[in-house]
Amino acid sequence: MSATTRKSKPMDRRRFLQDSARGIAGCTVAGMALSQFVTDARALPAQAIRPPGALDEGDFLASCIRCGLCVRDCPYDTLKLAELGYDGPATGTPYFIARDIPCEMCDDIPCVVACPTGALDHSLTNIDEADMGVAVLIDEEACLNALGLRCDVCYRVCPVIDEAITLERSHNERSGAHAIFMPTVHADKCTGCGKCEKSCVLPEESAIKVLPRRIALAQSAEHYKLGWEDQNPLVDDLIDLPDRLPGPGTDNLVAPGGYLPGAEPLPDPSMEGGFKPSFKLPGVSQ
C-alpha cells in the first residue's frame, strides 16, 4: 500500500461494486453468526440468580456492561461475574448461586447503589421488595418437614419469616397421630435471597431452591375466579340461564305442589294440583 496505488486511476466501477458486495456479504454472515451466538449465550441457567433489582433478563443484557462493580461492593462475596464456558449466564454478567453464598439482603443494597448503568434498578430501595427469584420446596420426598419431622431450618433462617415462608399444618396420614408442618413459600413476599436454599440441612442438593420467577411461577388463566375470595357472580353479563322456580307450569323437576321453603305442612297444600305423598315424613303433621 504505497502512494502510487492509492492515487491510481479512478476506481474501476465493477471492481468497486464487487468489493462492496463481498464486504457486505462477509459482514452479513459475520453478523448472523454473532446474532446466533448472542441468542445462544442468552440462555440463563435456572440456578443462576441475578442480583437484587436486576432488570428482566432481556433488558439486563441491554444494560449491564459487565463491569463487576456490583460484585466488588457486595460485602458477602455473594456475587460473581460469569466466566466463559461454565454453563453459566452470559459471560461477564453478575449472578449468584444460592447454595454457595446467598444474598444477605443488605439494608443499604450496596450492589444496586454501585451499578453505574441501572442494570440493577436504582428504584429498588427497600431490600424486602427485591425480586431475585422465588423459593420452591422442590423435593417434598426428601424434605424432613414434609416427612413429618420438625427440621424447620429453612423457615427459621428466612429474613422475611412468616411472610415469605410459613409452616402449614396438616394431618400426618402415615402416623395417624401427628402433624406435618409443610414449609410453604409465598411468592409475593419471597425475595429470592436464597438463605433457605443455603441452609437446608440435606447433604448435597437443597430440598428448597430459589428459581427465577419465569421458571417457578405459573400464571392462572385470566378468567378464573376464586369464588371464596371474589363474591361477585361467577360470570357477569355473559349468559343468563333461565331461572327455574318451583311451581306449576314450569318444566322444573319439582313436582306440582312440591316443596316450598318454610311451608308447613309439606307439601304446601295451597298449591294447585298438589298431591299427597304416600309416606309420612317423620315429625311432620299432616
Add this chain to the structure above:
Amino acid sequence: MSSKTKHPTGQEAIEKFGWLRAHRFLLLRRAAQFFFLGIFLLGPWFGIWWVKGNLSGSLTFDVLPLTDPFITVQSLVAGHWPELTGLIGAVIVGVVYALIGGRVYCSWVCPINPVTDAAHYLHDKLDLQKGWQPKSGTRYWVLAMVVAVSALTGTIAWEFVNPISMLHRGLIFGVGFAWAFVVAVFLFDLFVSRRGWCGHLCPVGTFYGLLGTKSVLRVSAQNRAACDDCMDCFAVCPEMQVITPALRGQDGDTPLILAPDCTNCGRCIDVCAQDVFHFTHRFDATPAPGRGARSRTQPATGASRAA
C-alpha cells in the same frame, strides 16, 4: 517479502541515538499498558481498591466513574438509557480520547495490543506471508454490523465476544475459557492475516478511531525534508497507510498525520534516524517543506518491507 533487508528496522536510529532512545515510546507504551492493567489488579491481588471494575466500567478513588463509550452506544441502540453515572463516565472517556486521539486507547491502554504486537513480532521473525488483507473499509462495516446486531437482538452484542474485555475482565475477575478468544486473535494475526485484527477488523479500535477524528494530539512529519527513504517508519507503523500523505506531502501539504487510524503509538518517532517525526498538536502550523523533486527518485531497498 523475500528480500529481507540487511539491517533490522530501526538499526540506524539505535546506532545513532542509542537503544533506549530508539525504543522510548515503545517502552512508555508497554509501561502504560502494564499500568492500566496493574491498577485494576491492585484490588483483587493486593486489596488496594483504588480502582474497581474493569475497562468496560470502573470507579476510581470512589469518585471518578469511567465507562466505555462504545459499550454505552451499543446499550443505547439496544434500548436502554443508562443511569447518570454510566453516562457521565462515557462522556469523560469520550472527551479525553477525542482530545488525545481515539486510538491512543489501542496503543497505550488496550490489553490486546501486546497480544497482536507479539503476533506481529513473531510473524516478522518467521518471515510469514502477509496473508488475507481485508479492504480498508472493512472495519467500518464490522462496526456497523456490531451496532446493527445490538439493535436487532436488544443486547450489548460485542460484549459476548469482545476479546479485549474477555482478557481484561478475565485477568481481574477470573478467566474461564475466555483465553480461547485471545489465543484466536493471536493465531489469526500470526497465520491468517498480518496485523489483521487491530488493523482491519476490531470494531472497538474503529470506534475509538472515529471518536478521535479531530483529536488535538497528533504526530507530525515536520522534518520530512530530511527523509532518506529508509522506510523504517512504514515497517514499524501498525497503520502504515497513514504516514504517506504526511511524509510524502509537498510544501503546501500538512505534515500532520491526521488519519484517524493512527494510534499515536510514536514508533515512527522512535525508529527514524533522521528525526523526521515528533508529537505536536493539530494546530501546529510550523512550515514543513516537502522533499521536492527527490520524492520521485528510486526508493531505497528497504521499501519492499513496507509493501
